[in-house]
Amino acid sequence: MMRPYNILFLCTGNSARSILGEALATTLSHGRFIGYSAGSTPKGEIHPIVQRMVKEMGYPLATLRSKSWDEFGREGAPHMDFIITVCDSAAGEECPYWPGHPATAHWGFPDPAAVAGSEQEILEAFKRVEMGLRNRIELLIDLPINTLDHIQIKEELHLIHSQTD
Numbered sequence: 001m002m003r004p005y006n007i008l009f010l011c012t013g014n015s016a017r018s019i020l021g022e023a024l025a026t027t028l029s030h031g032r033f034i035g036y037s038a039g040s041t042p043k044g045e046i047h048p049i050v051q052r053m054v055k056e057m058g059y060p061l062a063t064l065r066s067k068s069w070d071e072f073g074r075e076g077a078p079h080m081d082f083i084i085t086v087c088d089s090a091a092g093e094e095c096p097y098w099p100g101h102p103a104t105a106h107w108g109f110p111d112p113a114a115v116a117g118s119e120q121e122i123l124e125a126f127k128r129v130e131m132g133l134r135n136r137i138e139l140l141i142d143l144p145i146n147t148l149d150h151i152q153i154k155e156e157l158h159l160i161h162s163q164t165d
Contacts, residue, residue: 002146004034007082008102014039014066016047016113016126017086021133023059028134029141036078038069047113049126073098082140082157086133087111103150105157107136136160 009021018037025035044066046054055061071077080102088108098104109132112125139160145153 004029004031005081005145006034006036006078007084007140008036008038008069008072008080010038010040010069010083010085011087012040013043013113014068015043015045016050016111017109017129017133019046019050019054019064019066020126020130021084021086021137022064023054023057024130024133024137025140027057027059028137032141033137034078036072036080038067038072040069042066042068047126049112049123053126053130082153084157101150103153103157105154105161107133107161109133139163 007021007025009018009025011018014037018039022035022037025033046064046066051061051064054064072080077099079100080098081100083098083102083104085104085106086109088106109129110125112122112129115122115125140157143153143156148156
């Protein structure tokens, strides 16, 4: 088996959307992908609803933490094959240098932590993000990545976004 593909999900606060991406990519791919997450301005904590969701996926909570994207631009950091921004503010920010020129894309989702309303409405906002990420990650997992060149992979990442909007 080939080495797993590393995929980094970026968001500003690294407390909800990017954490969900990390957990989903790792759990859905059964070892084909290893998910990571980070933020430009990490909040330093994981949203409690996301903690529950990730735990239900079977993803180990002990590995989760809110962290800066600077960690992944340093020497000795895991080599990233894919970098996906999941919030509009992170997509527009000046990112660190990513060694190895990973394929990048923007899969934006509204911030579920910013939703005001009943407990049920807030939970539904988180579930919508989870389902949107799940759909996109499943499409990514199904790609014959080892037969595609860098440009084709980037095109497929953007196509996945447009197909699932």
